[in-house]
Amino acid sequence: MNNIKYILLFVLLIGFYACNEDDNILPEETVLPELTTGTADFSNYVALGASFTAGFTDGALFRASQENSFPNILSKEFAKLGNDTFTLPLMNDNIGGLLIGGTANDRFTPRLYFYSDQDDTDNFSSGPYPLGVVPHKLDFTAEIPTTEATTKLNGTFSNMGIPGAKSFHLLFDGYGNPANLATATANPYFVRIASNSTATILGDAIAQNPTFFTLSEIGGNDVLGYATSGGDGSNLITDASTFNSVFNTLITTLTSTGAKGVITNVPYITDLPHFTTVPYNPLSPLNPNFGPQIPTLNNIFGALNQVFDVIDPSRKIVFSQTAASPVVIHDETLPNIATLITGALNTSPTFPTFVESLGLPIQASPLIAGLLGKAYGQSRQATEKDLLVLPSSSIIGTTNQASVSALMAAKVPQQLAEQFSAEGITLPLADKWVLLPSELKEINNATDAYNATIKSVIDSNDNIALVDLNNILAELASAGINFDNFSLKSNLVTGGAISLDGIHLTGRGYAYMANKFLEAIDAKFGSNFVASGNVANANDYPTNYSSEP
Incomplete structure (x- = not known):
């Protein structure tokens, strides 16, 4: 009987260890498919656009933000297919802002940074955007810009994103002429990289013979200047017929050599926290100053x-x-x-x-x-x-x-x-x-007209894919978006998607945008960036930059 007892115990032990071994067996790793190109040629990628394309963040353009621009993120994925020549017109540092003729100015200031002041209960405290609705302040870096706008960079640049550019500026042949800086008809960001004083943004892009392009947020600045100036008449909305003519010219020219590309539509910009953060009723009876x-x-x-x-x-x-x-x-x-x-x-x-x-x-x-x-x-x-x-x-x-x-x-x-x-x-x-409501209606009407033009281009051109930027920003402003288990929302400072200026994206926001481009490319041109795991990871991109330059 003792022998039987030990045999039974031995069998139970074998079963126990067998169960443990089964429990510790790791599931096989999912084998992702090999990256395939589809019908698009990514060997020479050129990005055209405005601030989003450039990587503008926290009210300025600076090196780290340029490196986290969505075109640069895309280029890292395209490099896996042989495109490793994407170039950026880098700023001198992480201070941001521009010197014009050696002088700092109020238009191109250093970047904003965030700092907390939990004891501050003053709704109208000092600083550029001191908000009483949350216990924080924003401020400019104490550094002076070191990037001189009139110092021309040599070579050509794959990222042709020019902050502040309206649709028609991409065709304007004086937009990169330093002589026009005094009258503000030239853009200092384009002055730095224009091939000559009569060059256009589109012309310098086409001269690079792109095989693939992105054309993003065209139309955004056409209404943004009007909106940020409160519709006071100092910065007018581009009329719909001008936008229609310009946009069709851009697409016809970019695709004339067989290049394929992705474009975005125009969001309702007043969903951005630049227009939604300050309440209409900020005068609190609890404020000791009021x-x-x-x-x-x-x-x-x-x-x-x-x-x-x-x-x-x-x-x-x-x-x-x-x-x-x-x-x-x-x-x-x-x-x-x-x-x-x-x-x-x-x-x-x-x-x-x-x-x-x-x-x-x-x-x-x-x-x-x-x-x-x-x-x-x-x-x-x-x-x-x-x-x-x-x-x-x-x-x-x-x-x-x-x-x-x-x-x-x-x-x-x-x-x-x-x-x-x-x-x-x-x-x-x-x-x-x-x-005012009447001004908001003007902005929305113009946005709708621009998007009607963009839709007609998409419907008539098989070489173009669309990223619905309008829908993306609407989702950020409502329920938010899940990105690698991070919740992205449009709230200023705390939302993670929109930078401290209340308009432009954070590094993580641009990474999410890049992934939406890759989704559109896969759907239109038959590549498999998303399915093969060749996408940006949220953890690799910041929501806020250090105040240190």
Whole structure:
């Protein structure tokens, strides 16, 4: 019996170890297929476009961002098929910004960086974009740019992405002429690399005889300049007929030698955090710089609101002591009722008493009535349909010194002049800080027209694939996108996809974009970049760059 017992124990032990060995057997690794080209020829890849193509990030172009541009990421995959000659017009360093004639300027500044300040509760603190909605600040690097725009680079460059370029700029033969920098009709990024002073972006790209190309975000800047300037008329939207002509010329020329390529459509740019981060109602009663002033402000606007009650109640200005209040804005689409305001105040029996409450003599009543009419003839408080541009966050609540000077010139005491010059509170925010619903409609209408042109090109040309950039940015702005188990969203700073300027992508965002190009290439031309695992990995690309240059 003992022998049987030991035999049974031995059998159980064998079974136990056998189970353990089975449990430790690793699954066979998935064998991916070999990379195949399909019908496209990637041996000479040239990228045309604007800021996204260049790798613009955090408000600037710099070496690290160029190396993480989506065309450079694509070129690494194409190199596996024999294309290892992709060249970049590299900046001098990671500072970003440009010198023009040895001088720094306000248009091409160093890149932004992020730093945390958990103790900062001031909605209107210092810095370029100090936002009260999250405990952080953005600032420029303390370094001075070292890249000189007029120092021409030798050779040709595969990445022809030119930050700031509108559609028609790709055909403009003075866009790389340094003599045109003084009139801002030349682009310093193209000046650095143009083959000669009469070269065009398209011409220099075609001269490289590309076998494959990408043409990305053409049309984006055609509406972006209008949007970032609040639709104030200083940067007009490109009309649809011009875009249609230019875009068809670009595609016809690029494909004329048999080259294949991928293009993008135009996103609704106002989905970007540059236009969605600053709320229409940022004036919190908890802000120590604003809350205590609310009773006085409501008293000041009380006289004006009596006039609005009669003429147009929707224009009344009231600040809440229990909830966040909207800013006061100038709306040029409103009928100008300045004369009506002035007349009503001058005939009001209580207005002289109000003027005295401001510390002024009754004789100043006509003057104050005229100034109020001029200031609030086309004003109202913002609504959720208005979009405030990101830089407005550094303006709201500050004192407009030009307004102070103008009021003092009209014999208004300095203290009172300052009280009536608080941006977005007693001084309506100027047009450049706000996109009105009518301006938003203009942007969307133009975007729709551009995309109709792009769709017609896609439908009529078998050599072109499409990346739906419009849909990508819409997904980022809503539910977000999963990228290698990272959640990418469009939130400023924390979203991971959009860089600190609120418009351009992060390195990881550009990597995701590159993968969408590879998907489109596979679907259209029969390659298998995605199926063979030859794609960008999220972990290899940053969402934020160090503040160190």
